[in-house]
Amino acid sequence: xxxxxxxVAIAWIAYSFRRTTPGERIxxxxxxxxxxxxxxxxxxxxxxxxxxxxxxxxTLTGPVAQxxxxxxxxxxxxLSGVCALECRVHVHA
Numbered sequence: 001x002x003x004x005x006x007x008v009a010i011a012w013i014a015y016s017f018r019r020t021t022p023g024e025r026i027x028x029x030x031x032x033x034x035x036x037x038x039x040x041x042x043x044x045x046x047x048x049x050x051x052x053x054x055x056x057x058x059t060l061t062g063p064v065a066q067x068x069x070x071x072x073x074x075x076x077x078x079l080s081g082v083c084a085l086e087c088r089v090h091v092h093a
Contacts, residue, residue: 026081028053034079042072049089056083064089 026034031053039046049062058076069091076085 031081038075043068058082059086061088063092066091
């Protein structure tokens with residue numbers, strides 16, 4: 001059991017050091033994947049939202065529920081690699 005806990009601790013430390021620093025650039029394709037994963041976690045109908053990324057600037061288009069919008073913006077702005085967020089979504093009830 002102690003070996004398992006030690007392995008988990010080492011993996012967590014390695015993951016922590018592997019994350020990007022605020023000034024480090026992330027490839028746009030990688031950022032699209034990260035944003036899509038976040039949308040899947042946050043939205044009920046994530047597949048209806050389109051994602052465009054250029055040089056770290058994320059643009060979202062498509063329908064989003066009013067109740068999900070604030071949480072979505074907050075989560076994406078804190079996502080590593082996002083320099084700017086533009087929401088051109090259609091808000092519905």
